[in-house]
Amino acid sequence: MSNNEIADKVKKIVVEHLGVEESKVTPNASFIDDLGADSLDTVELVMAFEEAFSVEIPEDTAEKIATVSDAIDYISKQKAS
Amino acid sequence: MFSLSGKLALVTGASGGIGKAIAEQLHRQGACVVLSGTREEALKSVAEQLGSERVHVVTANLSDGEQADALVKRAEEVAGQTLDILINNAGLTRDTLAMRMKDSDWEQVMKVDLESPFRLARAALKGMLRRRSGRIISISSIVGTTGNPGQANYAAAKAGLVGMSKSLAQESGSRGVTVNVVAPGFVETPMTDALPEAARERLLGGIPLGRMGRPEDVASAVLYLASDEAAWVTGTTLHVNGGMAMV
Numbered sequence: 001m002s003n004n005e006i007a008d009k010v011k012k013i014v015v016e017h018l019g020v021e022e023s024k025v026t027p028n029a030s031f032i033d034d035l036g037a038d039s040l041d042t043v044e045l046v047m048a049f050e051e052a053f054s055v056e057i058p059e060d061t062a063e064k065i066a067t068v069s070d071a072i073d074y075i076s077k078q079k080a081s
Numbered sequence: 082m083f084s085l086s087g088k089l090a091l092v093t094g095a096s097g098g099i100g101k102a103i104a105e106q107l108h109r110q111g112a113c114v115v116l117s118g119t120r121e122e123a124l125k126s127v128a129e130q131l132g133s134e135r136v137h138v139v140t141a142n143l144s145d146g147e148q149a150d151a152l153v154k155r156a157e158e159v160a161g162q163t164l165d166i167l168i169n170n171a172g173l174t175r176d177t178l179a180m181r182m183k184d185s186d187w188e189q190v191m192k193v194d195l196e197s198p199f200r201l202a203r204a205a206l207k208g209m210l211r212r213r214s215g216r217i218i219s220i221s222s223i224v225g226t227t228g229n230p231g232q233a234n235y236a237a238a239k240a241g242l243v244g245m246s247k248s249l250a251q252e253s254g255s256r257g258v259t260v261n262v263v264a265p266g267f268v269e270t271p272m273t274d275a276l277p278e279a280a281r282e283r284l285l286g287g288i289p290l291g292r293m294g295r296p297e298d299v300a301s302a303v304l305y306l307a308s309d310e311a312a313w314v315t316g317t318t319l320h321v322n323g324g325m326a327m328v
Contacts, residue, residue: 038255
């Protein structure tokens with residue numbers, strides 16, 4: 001899976017879970033500040049990423065995934081290794 | 082009032098006195114009910130009494146973590162719809178004074194009475210939070226509040242359900258999911274039938290309403306908390322004990 005594919009899939013998951021316009025899901029968009037997520041949403045997002053990409057995101061890492069690009073970067077790194 | 086038409090409910094320990102009464106009440110109000118327990122024959126007999134519609138049986142041994150984790154999904158598969166109401170009713174006792182209590186007595190009770198409700202709630206919440214609705218009701222006991230000699234393990238597990246439910250209620254409130262507890266006092270079951278007459282008399286003396294509870298008394302409290310009418314009630318413990326302990 002290329003990094004572009006990962007980015008597209010992450011964006012799709014964010015759009016689906018948070019019910020936001022695709023245009024708002026920019027790399028620097030913060031889930032909580034820009035996309036209206038609450039703490040439960042972020043947990044649900046992390047779980048959705050884990051399922052979609054078959055990766056495990058440990059709790060202390062999950063806390064640091066605040067923006068769309070945080071998620072894309074972490075998943076890309078996991079997939080590359 | 083209290084219609085559960087179209088809803089799916091999973092009741093663990095459904096072949097026992099209280100579990101069966103809960104299943105009956107929820108079914109009567111229109112819910113589709115999945116009966117779970119370890120004894121398939123006993124569950125089938127409860128299912129037969131409920132009739133041929135809106136009832137399913139799924140056996141599971143809740144002392145096995147994997148089986149507990151899988152039960153919600155199995156219930157949804159057999160019923161062909163998603164779970165709306167989880168009733169954590171299954172429980173067992175291993176009574177003995179603490180000095181004589183074996184590790185296995187403690188562990189068994191914790192596993193079935195506290196850990197499996199958590200596993201079931203965790204599995205159920207995933208879908209409920211997404212769907213923005215759901216009811217989780219755990220059957221505790223008055224001894225979780227008062228304590229009882231010979232039941233350090235059971236009382237600890239039953240008190241544990243209260244703390245767990247309050248935490249889950251706070252986690253899931255923003256999604257319209259409610260999490261509550263029903264804490265029965267002494268209810269007429271095969272277990273309390275075995276009490277000697279003198280002990281029974283003494284027990285009744287401490288109950289202002291002057292009788293033992295019936296399984297239906299507990300089931301009615303569960304029905305209320307499971308209903309849409311209880312939408313603004315969460316994290317609470319409803320004591321159903323004839324006034325024996327006013328807490």
